[in-house]
Amino acid sequence: MKKSLSLYRTLPRYDSAQPSAVTIGNFDGVHRGHQAILERVRKLAADRGLAPTVMTFEPHPRAYFARRGQRPELIPTQISSLRDKLTSLVEHGACQIALMRFNQHLADMSAQDFIEKLLVQGLNTRWLLVGEDFRYGHKRSGDIDLLRSEGRRHGFEVDTITDVVDAHGHRVSSSELRTALAVGQLAHAAHLLGHRYRISGHVVHGQKLGRDIGFPTLNIHTPQQCALRSGIYVVRAHGLGPDPLPGVASLGVRPTVTQAGRLMLEVHLLDCQVDAYGKLATIEFLEYLRDEEKFPDLPTLIAAIEHDAQCARDYFAFHGL
Structure with missing residues (x-):
């Protein structure tokens, strides 16, 4: 059954006064730590008749301040595209997402206005779940104590969540996931995510060079600050037929054939041809x-490329599709 989503890019909501159970964060990657938070929101919302709600930001506040300060090296790499993030949030129970544009106006908003305009008037918040170190408002001036006192005044309850740890007691975090992806540790990334790492996107037209040399590729745009290490991977493609398709993929800037420097995911499907242009594919x-x-x-x-394709065939011969 397809889950419904109400997506708001401005607040207050234009179509609802329903009270909300809210959590706030960047949720890049929607890893197991995020999933535990979302499950708490989903369960409490169901118990109290509230709308399970996520407030998140685009771009990442750290990316905004790094660009504003002309410090591109401080921009965090991006684990998932906006589409993949929103899809994962819905899969894990969110039915309302407030996607706030992080800009100068939001950066300058006082902590008091953040609470009153976004949480109270914006979402009719009745219950809020945030990390113990959550800060908000101009120069991160707002803290948990202010949230709690304003919650008493406006009729919402504030809960905090501690770090989520795995079965071995290790903290599950976006920074650890970025590190695993940066060095190509796919097994560790899958452990943190609860599933294999994947990128989805519409298949776009490329330079057709792959077709000319006997290796046609599906071309998919990725976030330009993609967290995954550039390189060659064994992959499965979903969404192009009834079953996943085996392939080999290159994530990078194609240094042999172009000087353009745009990051691109190119996927060569093994021993099959599909008409994929314009289709939404998920590459695992x-x-x-x-x-x-x-x-x-x-x-x-x-x-x-021939050697890479043979390595991929060997992988599937051993592991199966």
Whole structure:
């Protein structure tokens, strides 16, 4: 059954006065720690007849301040695209998402206004779940104590959540997930996510070079600050047919064939042809094979692709699809 979602880019909501159970965060990756938070919101909302709600931000506040301060090296890498993040939030129980544009206006908003305009007037909040170190408002001036005192005044309850840990007692965090992806540790990333890492996007037209050299590819735009290490991967493609399709993928800037420098995911499906242009595909990353390389000429590139495709076939022959 398809879950319904109300997505709000401005508050107050234009179509609802229903009281809400709210959590606030960036939720990049929607990993197991986030999933535990969302499950608490979902259960309490169901018990109290509230709308389970996530307030999140685009871009990431750290990215906004890094760009404003001309410090691009401080921009955090992006685990999931906005589409993938919203999809995961809905899968884990959110039925309302307040997607707030993080800009100068929001950065300058006082802590008091954040509470009154966004939480009270904006979402009719009755219950709020945030981390113990949650800060908000101009220069991060708002804290939990202010939330609690304003909650008593406006009729909402504030709960905090401590760090979520895995079965071994290790904290599950977006920063640890970014580190795992940065070095191509797909098994550890899958442990933190609760599923294999994946990227989805519409298949777009590329330069057609792959077709010319006998390796047609599906081209998918990715976040330009994608957290996953550039390189060659064994993958499965979902959404292009009734069953997942085996493939080999390159995530990178294609240094042998272009100087453009735009990050692109190129997927070559093994031994099958599909008309995929315009379709929404989800690419699931199974195994890291090697780094992206700049080859001296096309014959060397073709030989490398043939070797990568054989490695992928060997993977599927051993593991199955």
